[in-house]
Amino acid sequence: MYLLAMLFARERGTMNGEQAKGIITALRQVPDWIEEVLEQKEAIQKIAGHYHTCEDFFYLGRGLDWAVALEGALKLKE
Numbered sequence: 001m002y003l004l005a006m007l008f009a010r011e012r013g014t015m016n017g018e019q020a021k022g023i024i025t026a027l028r029q030v031p032d033w034i035e036e037v038l039e040q041k042e043a044i045q046k047i048a049g050h051y052h053t054c055e056d057f058f059y060l061g062r063g064l065d066w067a068v069a070l071e072g073a074l075k076l077k078e
Helices: 002-012 017-038 041-051 065-077
Strands: none
Touching: 002 017
16 A cells, blocks of 8 residues: 555655655565564563553544554553
């Protein structure tokens, strides 16, 4: 999906080749970043154990992070 959006941006002239290369390079690193996060399993479980009894959380988000904050709040309600 992201690559399709980049293609449209290139066609419209709102993204140049260097920007596209930078984004593709970053996208290729995503699996490594995910693996790094998954390697932190014990630390994540420790933090989750500390917060699992909390009933209230406050989510903040601005710009693109606004949607992430809404999704986080929704997941907590579930």
